[in-house]
Amino acid sequence: MADYETALDSAGYGRFSRSALGACACAFFQTGVQNCVMSYVLPAAKCELQLTTYQAGLINMAFMSGGVASAFFWGIVGDVFGRRNVLSTTLLLDAVITLAQSIVPDYRLLLAARSINGFLIGGPSTLVFTYLSDLVGVKKRQFYLNITGMSFVAAWLILPACAWLVIPFKAVNHTTIIPIYSWRLFLALGSLPGFVGGLWILNLPESPRLLSDTNRSDTALKLLAKIHRANCGKKEEFRIKKLIQDNILVTKTLNGEQNRTKALFLGVMKDLKTFVSKSYAVKSSLILFAFFANMAAGFGLNLWIPELLLRMQGSSCKRAGLPQNARLQNTTNLLRESKLFDVSGAELVPRYNDSNFDHDSLSFGCGETMDEDVFTSGLIVGACCVLGNAACAFLVARGGARGVRRAAAACALACACACACLAACACSCASSNKIAVAAAAALNAASLNGNVLLIRLLLHALPAKLSGLGVCWGAWWGRAGGVASNLAVGVLLDFSCPAPFISVAALLAISIGAIMIIKLEEQETGETEEDEQDNGKSTGLDRYISTHM
Structure with missing residues (x-):
């Protein structure tokens, strides 16, 4: 018998721990991409989309507004529906919407898409550290969390290099339904970490801690045994046979999502x-x-x-x-x-930001x-x-x-x-x-x-x-x-x-x-x-x- 932290530490560190680190680092890298990508897209797309400085500011503001709307949302949703499910879903949806932005012909569609990006990316930025902590024992937890945190700022270093390679690229000049501009290719590349991270997390298990805290300790124990086999090999036996629950959130029911949501909401209000x-x-x-x-x-x-x-x-x-x-x-x-006159020769609209x-x-x-x-x-x-x-x-x-x-x-x-x-x-x-x-x-x-x-x-x-x-x-x-x-x-x-x-x-x-x-x-x-x-x-x-x- 052991508490969750002792059992997780007994599961060891190895291939599974490295896989969890890679998936979470990739997910958190995508949050850095979303926070930084428009810094290089908007200057390059201004002429094609005929963006004013005010409209560019609205696009940036839309992304942050989505983050404001989700500040209290994803933590509760992750606890109710599962952290792995929310992480993978939000990453994949965010990647799809980012990819779709590479073909938008109008700034209003880009504005709406960035609002959704800001809301969705709040899921990984809120849950990725919680999820990684639930899969890695205390001995190496802080080290893994530090590496994952570095992946966010790494995006601010890698994206300028990618922009330097992609944005100056001149596509073949021929007529297409959607004009081919290099900033669109750069935006499409920005969706790749989201696809990789979302699919990677789908191959990982649900948080055993969440299962244990919601009175599903038998399932949590089986997952910990699988983690032990992935880390240490099949020859070593996982000696923990029963978990001591120290934070039971739903005590007597396995289908207590409504009760759990209500309890979480009342706790927040208190x-x-x-x-x-x-x-x-x-x-x-x-x-x-x-x-x-x-x-x-x-x-x-x-x-x-x-x-x-x-x-x-x-x-x-x-x-x-x-x-x-x-x-x-x-x-x-x-x-x-x-x-x-503007670059196309059309007369400028009075009081319009024509600069x-x-x-x-x-x-x-x-x-x-x-x-x-x-x-x-x-x-x-x-x-x-x-x-x-x-x-x-x-x-x-x-x-x-x-x-x-x-x-x-x-x-x-x-x-x-x-x-x-x-x-x-x-x-x-x-x-x-x-x-x-x-x-x-x-x-x-x-x-x-x-x-x-x-x-x-x-x-x-x-x-x-x-x-x-x-x-x-x-x-x-x-x-x-x-x-x-x-x-x-x-x-x-x-x-x-x-x-x-x-x-x-x-x-x-x-x-x-x-x-x-x-x-x-x-x-x-x-x-x-x-x-x-x-x-x-x-x-x-x-x-x-x-x-x-």
Whole structure:
């Protein structure tokens, strides 16, 4: 007889564990692809789809809005219908919709499809860490979770390289029903990890922990025995014959989906009432504001980095002889007075955002390619993101709550400085883009690190019973921040480019004060690294928390 953690550890580590790691890493890689792919698709598709900057912002906002809508949804659905089923279904549906986007002829269809993408990809980003934790024992769990977390930021490094290879490619010029453009091929390639991850997870079993927690311990025990045979071979015997259930969610029925859903909903409402009570209202508000500001930069402004770098490479930014005060204005406004027709010769509609159809406001036309510096800059930003994630993983493994708070404040400060630098360099058409690339890399790495550190800070600031709800609320408000900043950039970029960056920098500066005044739980501040290791078999919330929300 043994509890679940002991039985899972007895199942060993081997071929099955590596397969589970590969499937979950591929699934989480797809979430990174979906968060990053439009950064390179939209600049390349602007001319063909005749997108204004405002419409491009709506497309980015639609994806984040789908994530906001699913912040509380997939966790409960996964617990009711099975984590493997939800993971594989959402990945495959997301991949199909992404593939279908490669043939859309109108931006409105792309807008609707991205909304669905944002909703569906919330499933893998919510459940992949939970599912992997249910299949890998405690001895190697954190190592496997770290590798899976790295797969998300790896997408930000691999996608610029793929875009560099695919988007400059010129297809054969002949008449087809759907015009052949390289960005469509790039978008189709972006669906491949979803297909691979969805099919891979279908070959894995359901979570034995979920089965055990829902009074199906006999089935869970059989699955653990199969995992043992896959890891250790058929010669070794699995000695665990009975599981001790420590968290029975449905006690006397195997068909208790309705009762289970109701119990989960009532539990969430009860925790929410405590979360907003007088005891935690101030602390909760400060934490949620910090999430809002951080993800407004990380998942809002970051999506516009390729567009900014693209504009810096445009001929409007390279005009010689312009006085400094003229260069400080948005260069697309300078063209509106002189340009009366778009690239097709049609008269522009009054009060319509026509700047995106000017060849001078972009670095390429419909028949040209993007400047290679945009892709190399994206590679630099992605590399810094990967290194920052590795540094963050090392940082959160050491030090107490106060160290985590100081590190979170430092990340917010770095994000604020990077936003101010982008407003001063990229938005004013600086003569060199090296400073802008460095600022973009700092923004990317610091925002991702800040996200992880804010999760860790939340765990130190709230009691264990509220931590899960706190992470969900943090995800919701953070995604709302991404929606707001995406919409602001889309609206203001052609009129006042520095405005959204300065606004987010101001929010981040205020969030530094909020982070520093958050009162930490006394029981958490005295916790040591040895205490955390002693509680390694705890079924606490750490296994449910990912580095991306």
